[in-house]
Amino acid sequence: MRTKKILFVLASLVWMAFLAVSFITGDATAATVLAIPLAVPVIKSAAIGDSDALATELNRVFATLSDGIKSAIEEEYKTKGAASMEDIDKKLEKLGIKAETIKEISEAIKAHGLELENKSVGDVAKMTIKSMIQSAFKREGLADEIKSFYESRHGSLEVTKAVGTITTGNVATTTGGNALLDMLNADEINDIRLTMPFIEDFSNTGSTNKPVYTYVDYVPGEGDVYFIAEGGEKAQLDLNIEVRTASPVKAAGYEILTEESITDIPRLESTARGYLFRKYLLKRQNGILFGDGLQQNPLGVTKIASAFNPATWVAEKIVKPNLHDAVIAVANQIYTTPSYTDDVEFYPNVCFVNPGDFAGLRLTKDNNGQYLFPSFTLFGDKTIDGIRIVAKSKIPAGKILMGDFMKLNIIDYVAYSVRIGWINDQFIKNLFTMLGEGRFYVYVKELEKRAFVYDDIANVIAGIEKVQA
Numbered sequence: 001m002r003t004k005k006i007l008f009v010l011a012s013l014v015w016m017a018f019l020a021v022s023f024i025t026g027d028a029t030a031a032t033v034l035a036i037p038l039a040v041p042v043i044k045s046a047a048i049g050d051s052d053a054l055a056t057e058l059n060r061v062f063a064t065l066s067d068g069i070k071s072a073i074e075e076e077y078k079t080k081g082a083a084s085m086e087d088i089d090k091k092l093e094k095l096g097i098k099a100e101t102i103k104e105i106s107e108a109i110k111a112h113g114l115e116l117e118n119k120s121v122g123d124v125a126k127m128t129i130k131s132m133i134q135s136a137f138k139r140e141g142l143a144d145e146i147k148s149f150y151e152s153r154h155g156s157l158e159v160t161k162a163v164g165t166i167t168t169g170n171v172a173t174t175t176g177g178n179a180l181l182d183m184l185n186a187d188e189i190n191d192i193r194l195t196m197p198f199i200e201d202f203s204n205t206g207s208t209n210k211p212v213y214t215y216v217d218y219v220p221g222e223g224d225v226y227f228i229a230e231g232g233e234k235a236q237l238d239l240n241i242e243v244r245t246a247s248p249v250k251a252a253g254y255e256i257l258t259e260e261s262i263t264d265i266p267r268l269e270s271t272a273r274g275y276l277f278r279k280y281l282l283k284r285q286n287g288i289l290f291g292d293g294l295q296q297n298p299l300g301v302t303k304i305a306s307a308f309n310p311a312t313w314v315a316e317k318i319v320k321p322n323l324h325d326a327v328i329a330v331a332n333q334i335y336t337t338p339s340y341t342d343d344v345e346f347y348p349n350v351c352f353v354n355p356g357d358f359a360g361l362r363l364t365k366d367n368n369g370q371y372l373f374p375s376f377t378l379f380g381d382k383t384i385d386g387i388r389i390v391a392k393s394k395i396p397a398g399k400i401l402m403g404d405f406m407k408l409n410i411i412d413y414v415a416y417s418v419r420i421g422w423i424n425d426q427f428i429k430n431l432f433t434m435l436g437e438g439r440f441y442v443y444v445k446e447l448e449k450r451a452f453v454y455d456d457i458a459n460v461i462a463g464i465e466k467v468q469a
Contacts, residue, residue: 165431166257166272168264180264189267194278197285198392202350202405207412213246213441220340244446248413249291249298251283252437259430273418276436280416288410288442289394289401298442301408302401305452310463312336317466323361323400326460327351327384330402330453339447346451351389351402357457358382358391400460403452407444414439 164170173179183189223237255272262269293299312333318325334348361382382389387402395401416438423433444452 166255166261166268168258168261170261171265183266191271192275192278194275194282195393197278197281198390199285199288199405199408200410202390203288203408203410204406205410205412207415208441209413211248211413213248213411213413213443215244215246215445217242217244217445217447219447220342224341242446246441246443248439248441249287249296250414250437250439251280251287252435253279253283254433254435256426256431256433259432272434273436276418276434277416280436280438284438284440286394288408291442300442301403301444301452302454304444304449305401305403305454306333306337306450308453308455308460308463309333309337313464318464319466319468321461321465323353323357323457324384325464326400326457327387327389327402329460329464330400330455331385331387333453334402334404334451337450339450343447346404346407346448348387348402348404348451350405351384351387351400352392352395353389353400353457354395354397355391355393356397357400358389361389398457399454400457401452401454404448407448407451409441409443409445411441412438413441 168180171179171183173182175182219240219242221238221240223235225237226235228234253276255276257268257272262272287298287300289300290302291298291300293303308330313329321329330351331348334346336345338345414437416436418434418436420432420434422431426432
């Protein structure tokens with residue numbers, strides 16, 4: 001009986017090591033990553049129904065066997081053509097993942113519930129170590145705690161659900177009957193609801209067939225024209241010529257569908273195409289607005305825009321300024337901040353704010369409790385000094401983005417297209433891939449970047465507010 005317990009625990013611990021790797025890599029066949037140190041739960045005597053001495057001995061034995069277990073698993077997967085541990089480690093390092101990183105995640109997992117609980121012999125017989133681990137992961141908030149633990153040491157970590165293939169099994173019903181039959185008998189079929197992109201409605205758009213977009217700026221140099229006396233020496237001035245380039249960026253995605261799904265499910269193929277296209281447009285818009293310009297990302301307008309400069313507000317400070325005042329102050333900065341002497345003025349055409357901030361503007365009251373803006377003047381968008389105020393949820397709450405958006409250039413290089421084909425063994429499985437992608441330029445010319453301002457509304461208000469004694 002004692003021997004059986006020892007074998008049971010050792011076998012269970014081997015399974016736990018394998019399952020821990022599967023959790024970290026997301027692949028049950030990826031056990032070669034066991035070269036990375038793992039946090040092994042402690043065996044408790046109550047959990048195996050025996051003395052502390054036996055538990056201590058098992059822990060010691062397992063510690064001495066851990067390297068052998070790793071080698072055995074490595075050899076098992078080598079014979080099946082898997083990569084070596086050294087290869088896996090190198091690939092992980094290229095991705096910026098170090099062994100210590102995954103060790104910390106593993107230790108965090110153990111700290112949040114993977115250490116074996118004290119169990120009676122009867123409980124152990126009914127609950128395997130695998131089921132204990134699965135149960136631990138069901139605890140509310142565990143994923144968030146692991147994410148926070150990792151981000152506090154290494155930066156951003158996203159915990160996402162794996163993307164699946166679109167099949168007839170994606171159809172669900174609330175009747176308990178046949179889902180496809182219920183769908184065929186449906187009185188109404190609703191399309192996927194996604195927000196509509198808007199930025200291109202206000203920008204300069206076009207197309208080109210050039211893989212590199214080049215433009216030239218003539219820029220004033222030193223010197224100027226002056227009034228001179230008769231016979232006086234004339235003043236000299238010069239100019240510079242700067243050649244600038246922009247490169248296209250690409251946004252793409254794909255879906256995998258079964259032939260049965262598009263045959264059996266009404267409108268599925270057209271819905272899948274439309275969904276892919278709209279997601280492309282929304283990702284494109286997000287990059288145009290907020291892209292950081294690093295690696296394959298576009299440089300978004302919020303990254304090239306200036307912050308509000310209180311020094312540009314030379315008028316008298318304002319008592320209790322609100323969003324209306326902030327709009328005028330930001331517009332004033334764009335009007336009055338040239339790139340060089342005698343530069344042309346820019347006139348902003350659009351100001352984007354969050355709907356919550358726009359609602360606050362609509363509800364602004366005077367000291368007598370009267371609305372400053374009659375409700376009939378605020379249907380839809382509002383215009384302040386010729387600037388259209390547009391409320392969009394994509395703009396973070398508390399932010400203001402204003403500019404002459406005709407200076408924002410969005411140029412198609414390779415227009416969006418959809419291609420359908422087979423990859424790997426899809427042909428013999430009645431699967432196919434639907435790929436959608438497009439390449440485009442997004443840029444603001446160097447001398448026109450000052451036509452945009454992006455900042456916190458609170459910063460603008462603080463910069464123009466009159467401090468009352």
